Amino acid sequence: MQQEEIEERLERMRKLGSVSSSEWQAYTWKNELAEQKRRIELHLGDALRDNETEYNPYHMLERAIGVAAVCMRRLIECRLVTDRFRDTALEVHEIHAKADTDWREPFISQTASEIFNNYDLTARRTEKRIPKVISDKMLHARVIGVLSGNAYMPDGLLIASDTQSKTQLFHFTPPEIASIFDAFLDDQVRSSTDGYLDKNGDFKGTRRVFATRD
Numbered sequence: 001m002q003q004e005e006i007e008e009r010l011e012r013m014r015k016l017g018s019v020s021s022s023e024w025q026a027y028t029w030k031n032e033l034a035e036q037k038r039r040i041e042l043h044l045g046d047a048l049r050d051n052e053t054e055y056n057p058y059h060m061l062e063r064a065i066g067v068a069a070v071c072m073r074r075l076i077e078c079r080l081v082t083d084r085f086r087d088t089a090l091e092v093h094e095i096h097a098k099a100d101t102d103w104r105e106p107f108i109s110q111t112a113s114e115i116f117n118n119y120d121l122t123a124r125r126t127e128k129r130i131p132k133v134i135s136d137k138m139l140h141a142r143v144i145g146v147l148s149g150n151a152y153m154p155d156g157l158l159i160a161s162d163t164q165s166k167t168q169l170f171h172f173t174p175p176e177i178a179s180i181f182d183a184f185l186d187d188q189v190r191s192s193t194d195g196y197l198d199k200n201g202d203f204k205g206t207r208r209v210f211a212t213r214d
Contacts, residue, residue: 112145
């Protein structure tokens with residue numbers, strides 16, 4: 001290759017500028033998730049105890065749930081949790097929609113209307129859901145409410161996404177919602193591998209990548 005051609009190539013490269021970046025890191029999202037866990041505990045407590053505050057605890061609760069869900073999603077999508085954790089179902093409790101009642105669609109402006117008409121508030125059922133399902137439902141929450149004074153189940157938080165709400169609600173007591181966040185916070189990636197995978201599953205080619213997190 002002639003020196004003149006080399007100079008031309010270098011000049012073209014210089015014109016493109018530079019791109020600075022890093023690797024995804026867990027601590028940025030975990031720090032924020034820990035903060036939103038603290039806020040949810042605080043504002044849920046405010047709501048359940050009917051504390052007098054300078055803010056509306058329900059507004060703060062709605063915000064904290066949304067931000068926490070983003071953190072959970074990023075930890076999963078950026079492969080900042082182990083493969084085992086990602087694929088392991090976590091325990092949740094669900095309140096099912098009434099089977100013998102005409103569904104009444106909530107108003108768009110309300111975060112938890114028509115609850116007593118639409119759902120069977122006499123029982124909650126234990127289920128297992130993988131972390132992505134839980135974070136997705138929280139991120140797309142259509143229902144966010146606080147249940148208190150119920151004779152059949154403990155005080156807690158009601159959450160459901162738009163697609164989920166027709167069939168069930170998540171119900172979390174304060175310790176239960178904290179345990180979901182702790183599951184994300186306590187999971188630690190010790191080793192990681194990234195590479196290319198071709199259409200036949202061989203470790204070659206550059207069209208697809210694979211990633212493992214242990």
